[in-house]
Amino acid sequence: MATDIKLFDSKEENSWCPGCGNFGILNALKKSLSELDLLPHEVMIISGIGQAAKTPHFVNTNGFNGLHGRALPPALGAKIANKDLKVIVTSGDGDTYGEGGNHTLHNIRRNLDITHLVHNNQIYGLTKGQASPTTAEGQVTSMQFDGVRFEAFNPLSFAITIGASFVARCFSADQGHLSHIIKEGIKHKGYALIDILQPCVTFNKVNTYKWYKDRAYYLDDSYDPSNKMIAYEKSLEWGDDGIPLGILYKEEKPTFIDRIPHLKDTKPLIKRKWKPTDAEKFLEEFR
Amino acid sequence: MKYNLLVGGSAGQGMDTFTALLEKIFMKKGYYVFSNKDYMSRVRGGHNFIQLRFGTEEVTTFHPRLDVIIAFDEATVKLHEKRLRDNGVILCDDNIEVKHKNVIALPMMKIAKEIGKSKVYSTVAMGAVLKLFGMSLDKAEEVFHEKWDSEIKGYNLKAATKGYEMVEARFDIEEGAENDNILISGNQAIAFGALTGGVSFYSGYPMTPSTSVMTYLSKRQREANIVVIQAEDEIAAINMAIGSSFAGVRSMTGTSGGGLSLMTEALGLVDITETPLVVLNVQRPGPATGLPTRTEQSDLSFVLNASHGEIPRMVLAVRNAKDAFYQTIRALNLADKYQMLVIILNDQYLADAKQSIAEYNLNEIEINRYIATEDDINIKDYKRYELNENGISPRVIPGSIKGVTVLGDSHEHDEYGGIDESPEIRKNMMRKRMNKLEKLRQELIEPDYFGVDEPEILLLGWGSTYGSLKESVELMQSDGLSVGALVFGDIYPLPTKLLNKYSRYAKNIINIEQNFTGQLGKLIRQETGITAHKSLLKYDGRQISCEEIYNKVKEEVM
Ligand SMILES: Cc1ncc(C[n+]2csc(CCOP(=O)(O)OP(=O)(O)O)c2C)c(N)n1
Ligand code: SF4
Numbered sequence: 057m058a059t060d061i062k063l064f065d066s067k068e069e070n071s072w073c074p075g076c077g078n079f080g081i082l083n084a085l086k087k088s089l090s091e092l093d094l095l096p097h098e099v100m101i102i103s104g105i106g107q108a109a110k111t112p113h114f115v116n117t118n119g120f121n122g123l124h125g126r127a128l129p130p131a132l133g134a135k136i137a138n139k140d141l142k143v144i145v146t147s148g149d150g151d152t153y154g155e156g157g158n159h160t161l162h163n164i165r166r167n168l169d170i171t172h173l174v175h176n177n178q179i180y181g182l183t184k185g186q187a188s189p190t191t192a193e194g195q196v197t198s199m200q201f202d203g204v205r206f207e208a209f210n211p212l213s214f215a216i217t218i219g220a221s222f223v224a225r226c227f228s229a230d231q232g233h234l235s236h237i238i239k240e241g242i243k244h245k246g247y248a249l250i251d252i253l254q255p256c257v258t259f260n261k262v263n264t265y266k267w268y269k270d271r272a273y274y275l276d277d278s279y280d281p282s283n284k285m286i287a288y289e290k291s292l293e294w295g296d297d298g299i300p301l302g303i304l305y306k307e308e309k310p311t312f313i314d315r316i317p318h319l320k321d322t323k324p325l326i327k328r329k330w331k332p333t334d335a336e337k338f339l340e341e342f343r
Numbered sequence: 344m345k346y347n348l349l350v351g352g353s354a355g356q357g358m359d360t361f362t363a364l365l366e367k368i369f370m371k372k373g374y375y376v377f378s379n380k381d382y383m384s385r386v387r388g389g390h391n392f393i394q395l396r397f398g399t400e401e402v403t404t405f406h407p408r409l410d411v412i413i414a415f416d417e418a419t420v421k422l423h424e425k426r427l428r429d430n431g432v433i434l435c436d437d438n439i440e441v442k443h444k445n446v447i448a449l450p451m452m453k454i455a456k457e458i459g460k461s462k463v464y465s466t467v468a469m470g471a472v473l474k475l476f477g478m479s480l481d482k483a484e485e486v487f488h489e490k491w492d493s494e495i496k497g498y499n500l501k502a503a504t505k506g507y508e509m510v511e512a513r514f515d516i517e518e519g520a521e522n523d524n525i526l527i528s529g530n531q532a533i534a535f536g537a538l539t540g541g542v543s544f545y546s547g548y549p550m551t552p553s554t555s556v557m558t559y560l561s562k563r564q565r566e567a568n569i570v571v572i573q574a575e576d577e578i579a580a581i582n583m584a585i586g587s588s589f590a591g592v593r594s595m596t597g598t599s600g601g602g603l604s605l606m607t608e609a610l611g612l613v614d615i616t617e618t619p620l621v622v623l624n625v626q627r628p629g630p631a632t633g634l635p636t637r638t639e640q641s642d643l644s645f646v647l648n649a650s651h652g653e654i655p656r657m658v659l660a661v662r663n664a665k666d667a668f669y670q671t672i673r674a675l676n677l678a679d680k681y682q683m684l685v686i687i688l689n690d691q692y693l694a695d696a697k698q699s700i701a702e703y704n705l706n707e708i709e710i711n712r713y714i715a716t717e718d719d720i721n722i723k724d725y726k727r728y729e730l731n732e733n734g735i736s737p738r739v740i741p742g743s744i745k746g747v748t749v750l751g752d753s754h755e756h757d758e759y760g761g762i763d764e765s766p767e768i769r770k771n772m773m774r775k776r777m778n779k780l781e782k783l784r785q786e787l788i789e790p791d792y793f794g795v796d797e798p799e800i801l802l803l804g805w806g807s808t809y810g811s812l813k814e815s816v817e818l819m820q821s822d823g824l825s826v827g828a829l830v831f832g833d834i835y836p837l838p839t840k841l842l843n844k845y846s847r848y849a850k851n852i853i854n855i856e857q858n859f860t861g862q863l864g865k866l867i868r869q870e871t872g873i874t875a876h877k878s879l880l881k882y883d884g885r886q887i888s889c890e891e892i893y894n895k896v897k898e899e900v901m
Contacts, residue, residue: 068762095746097747100742113752113761117748118742118749118750119749119751119752120589120616120751120752121753122586122612122616126582128579129581129583130589132572133546133594134587136544137544137591138590138591138592138742140742141590158576159575159579316570325543325570325587328569333706335535335539337566338538342525343525
């Protein structure tokens with residue numbers, strides 16, 4: 057069963073550059089939502105600011121396009137408010153690992169039940185080509201004229217180390233694989249980080265479609281994503297050593313909401329019944 | 344008739360418990376009480392004190408003159424003996440060296456050791472205090488009974504009785520009257536207001552003196568079925584609250600100045616996404632770390648302007664524990680009504696000060712959410728940011744109506760929430776948002792006024808100075824001065840009716856604020872052209888007393 061994918065088409069004009077990797081992600085996302093038999097009003101897509109972060113405008117679901125770096129906090133708020141919503145965060149590598157790094161760190165620890173798509177183009181797209189946390193050391197950019205002066209951030213190793221319960225890497229050019237992983241991420245109970253290699257055809261002339269294609273390979277059935285140490289080793293593979301695609305690590309553990317006993321097995325918070333006189337019993341201690 | 348007590352010592356000596364018990368006893372005796380804390384930003388040692396005032400009429404502020412000093416260390420005596428009235432009493436342990444004619448030194452430690460429980464030494468002083476005021480020990484027994492098991496209660500009762508027997512009654516006070524009063528601090532009143540007013544989600548990050556609001560709510564999460572999140576920082580705290588409010592739950596966040604500085608960008612996000620939100624700022628003296636545990640009213644100018652760009656916002660300050668409760672609920676309703684930001688200002692003094700007031704009437708409280716349903720919108724063509732005649736766009740809760748999706752956006756946007764840079768849209772959306780202030784003006788609450796009908800001297804203040812202003816006006820009136828005071832709760836938009844009315848008569852307008860730059864004075868000048876002739880500005884981190892106001896005003900006008 058699947059819902060009509062056209063339901064997810066948005067009327068808003070798209071503003072991405074032709075050929076941008078974001079299109080692949082957008083199409084795969086819609087495909088996943090329809091294949092999961094979801095309806096637009098059941099989903100909320102939340103983002104920060106950047107090119108990737110415009111995604112909520114280009115899919116017809118509930119959306120919240122907030123501040124640069126601040127996609128995760130409203131996602132937490134929305135999920136706590138209405139746990140029935142499928143909450144998906146779409147943001148850039150700068151948004152997620154740079155400006156919003158602290159929120160990424162702590163929401164991984166919370167194991168908030170959301171799916172986090174990071175459109176990782178290894179560059180700041182919207183602001184025209186400065187280095188992002190994932191830009192390679194030495195790469196010359198529109199701001200780093202002598203090349204980036206520090207090591208690139210490795211999001212997968214980071215996420216595995218601090219306890220993420222679902223860590224995957226995909227490539228925007230393979231929509232079939234990507235939509236499959238997005239579905240797995242949405243089905244996963246807990247925080248799912250999907251770092252998606254996304255060519256920025258305008259500003260990143262190093263990490264092109266070809267560059268990724270030449271290096272990426274798929275983890276096959278013999279790979280065991282439940283082994284954390286192996287997953288960690290895999291997460292270190294990068295560049296000319298090959299870039300593994302697929303679910304690197306996955307484990308079942310209580311989500312943030314599972315740890316809020318009065319929310320776990322009850323109705324969503326939004327259905328909470330309360331009238332002012334219910335506060336009567338809390339007046340007692342002031343008497 | 345009101346009496347003033349001071350309990351002093353170093354952190355960790357149990358002064359909080361001592362005062363809390365004494366307050367309860369006075370309450371049960373039918374007296375009104377008011378207590379405020381003065382503490383240092385450290386967990387142990389230093390010098391801290393609590394002032395406790397009680398009497399047969401409502402008490403709205405502390406008083407600098409003291410009738411009894413209960414000193415748990417020498418520093419307490421040294422620092423405060425100047426403030427003791429001639430017939431006042433200093434109660435202390437007999438191993439403290441004090442040279443003062445009014446000292447009553449009791450063998451508190453020795454008695455406690457004899458009883459076999461060294462912790463009860465302060466209860467000896469409690470018994471003595473009750474005797475000084477000619478009160479019986481019956482209510483003390485009741486309070487001990489509520490607090491402790493029978494063994495601990497027994498020790499304490501013995502200690503109190505010993506202290507009771509060792510002193511003579513000294514002060515006259517009428518019997519208190521039966522009443523339904525509650526004893527509550529400013530922050531508790533805000534937190535209880537939030538709870539009563541239907542806040543279901545609160546996110547914050549610990550920062551004195553705002554933390555107690557979050558603690559209060561956190562402790563009652565399960566029983567009240569609400570969620571309280573300690574965020575990773577204040578930026579997260581406010582953005583979480585925005586997300587939950589957008590998703591349809593009544594939400595609130597709170598912090599103190601430094602945290603609000605971090606929240607600033609998101610204040611604008613509240614506005615442009617038209618997400619209802621109440622943000623509490625419990626002020627302390629800044630800038631940067633400033634004086635973490637002390638008081639000031641220096642964030643007014645900041646909250647009036649915080650956020651880049653231009654946004655509608657409401658700013659209100661709470662003035663006492665009654666106000667704090669009702670205004671918090673009103674703030675929540677207004678935020679929902681106008682889909683906008685409401686900032687509540689409190690400060691350390693009022694946050695921690697406890698006062699007895701008439702019990703809140705929960706039956707008169709309303710929760711109004713103004714949520715759009717299927718009947719209010721065109722399901723086929725829902726526009727979250729619709730430009731319509733009433734100026735408020737219909738707010739649908741995401742997920743609540745099949746076939747309807749809601750898009751919130753931090754860019755300037757069209758009626759659907761789509762990114763739009765056209766000049767027409769920009770103008771219309773700006774007008775729609777800023778016009779909320781005009782609507783809000785229709786329902787502002789004028790400041791409290793006390794004084795004569797045509798005052799020659801008009802005092803202006805806001806928020807926590809309410810009590811001191813009120814009492815100082817009473818003092819000046821009994822001296823025959825033609826005086827009045829306006830104390831603002833709603834600050835922005837500025838209510839101007841009473842201001843215009845009373846300023847007409849005044850030859851002397853004096854703004855009285857706990858800051859360096861006279862921030863309310865500035866706002867009033869900016870909004871109305873009315874200029875205070877003089878200012879009484881206090882920025883030493885300590886709350887202004889009625890006496891300071893009284894002396895200063897007399898000095899200025901005599
Ligand atoms: C507080 C703040 N700082 C800076 C910016 C400017 N800014 C917008 S997007 C962006 C970086 C975008 O890079 P990334 O998140 O990787 O997304 P991309 O555009 O590449 O998809 C920056 C620096 C901003 N909007 N807000
Ligand atoms: S700048 Fe780069 S990331 Fe942005 S739309 Fe163009 S190609 Fe895509």
